[in-house]
Amino acid sequence: MAYVTVTGGQEAIEAAKKLADTYRLDPQQPPLDPSLIQKQMRLLVDRIMSEGGLYAPELASLALKQSEGDTFEAAFLLRAYRSTLPRNHYSHVLDMENMRVIRRISSSFKDIPGGQVLGPTYDFTHRLLRFDLMDEHLSRDDLSALEESLPDGVEWRDKNLTFTKVAGILRDQGLLGRNPALSDTEPPFDITREKYTSPAPRSARLQALARGETGAMMALAYSSMRGYGAVHPTIGELRVGYAPVCIPHPYQEGESVYVGETLVTEVETINKFATNEESGEVEFFLGYGCCFGQNELKAISMAILDRSISDGGTAPAEDEEFVLEHIDSIEANGFVSHLKLPHYVTFQSKLDRIRATKEKQNGGE
């Protein structure tokens, strides 16, 4: 290995890395155990897994610790790690009806088969700071008492709730169309292995949206609802739960193998109706959103953007290329941040142009 003289840049990088660690650590405190993040920053971990495109709660927790809680940096760490892993399998299309549901609501119907399941949510809590959490103590008995006070008591863990889809009700009545079905035999267009071009195959669009940055997607979805676009849907169903993941059996054709379950949020929105060009029927159009973890804001935003792109139009949220190319946290973050790199050469070239232009204006040459 050739030796490169240690120079200013090298030393500065090393020192900056050490300095960042000293900012992160305090001798008066124990260093953060990633398992604490995994349990107690659950929603943040979910968000990072979804934006990082890797279902790995432990690694997402580590990434959050390492990045001092910077969500962009944490998702970036996961993505970079993901690049080192070969793609071995494509799963079958997830069977959402067999999802082990922890939360499931519909804003279209009051009574849905199986009922509304509020599940773990802050939706209807008052956003008052709970000062008692400043100094929280919890014994095993306290936790048992908390669980026993639930409507289902300690049994809540063992409840295995599965529900039929709300969209099915409308579909049975011939009121709701279908999105083009994703094939279960053909592998999907894989955006991590191929660059998509617009118009993107549906599987590519859904992947790009599923990995998008929550805030960016929310802003674009909001723009469509507010006036730069026309999507203001009703939520047919929002469900959060553990979906079983199966892959094709590596040796036996036609068989599949269960490999585990992933926590996902799935949203189906019901939009305006129009005549379906294929069937000639008047139908509601569906918007579809799905992402890793419990991240309802993102799944709803995704459903709005999916619909908005399909409808098309001139608003930003209706332009597929505009939406898909600008919601990726890793790409947007990287390029905006690259402005911190030196631009001495390019700026010198710009200086040359402005000086030459001034000379021309002053009658030189």
Added chain:
Amino acid sequence: MKTAQEHNQSYNYAFLDEPSKREIRRKTLKAVAIPGYQVPFASRELPIARGWGTGGLQLTLSLIGDDDCVKVIDQGSDDSVNAVSIRNLVQETTNVSVTTQTEAATIIQSRHRIPEVPLTPEQVLVLQVPKPEPLRNVESSEKRTRIQHGEKNYNAMWLELYEDIVKWDHALFDADYPVMVHGRYLMAPSPIPRWDTPKLHQSSFLTLLGAGREKKIYAVPPYTDVEPLQFDDYPFQVESFNSKACTRCGSTDVFLEENTDETNGEVHYQCSDTAYCNKVLDEKGGR
């Protein structure tokens, strides 16, 4: 605690998994076969941020082997923090030798400069590209620029150049001056200064350009025509330094960077290519 060395052996050689590297090499071959044409590729995320050289780095990582010797420069400098960071990553994941001497390198990864020392047929120049699409300033949609390339419809760029001349009496393109490659594809040569643009024309070496964020690979193979957009009566011009010389090594026929002395406000010039500057100084026995 693991040392950096041990830890990094838990990653694949040159970081990326082998099928990924193979895909990049295949796309690179296609790029070489169609000079100036932007070949889409999947582009993996790297431990270096998007927009910080990941396109160039993926090319380097996919090409590198034990016999290679790598040089990494950022804006002409081997010692710029980003160049150091990229070089360290290459070295930590491959253990190949690295160098700052242009002549000693087999692969030169560069951001925004082509070295002053003429490269040889044995060397590959890898340029990092922020914006691979030369038409992007005149057409924001990728869908439409792809059609324009297909039809060799570069009217909008010629119009841009014409409007500059009408309004300002010369072209305003600074770095990343658009070029026609072998009379077919309009190409963004990456933000190299205009000073470096002629070095691509009929060069003896292979130039590969990689845009990680925009997911494009393109190439200028050896002995290919690379001509800047220009009108006969308004020829392409490189940056002018009015015969200024580098205050350190005295070179005049090089791309210079100007700096202002903070004590007396005087402007002085220095070679942007630091390896070249050191070489000249060494030859003069001045270091």
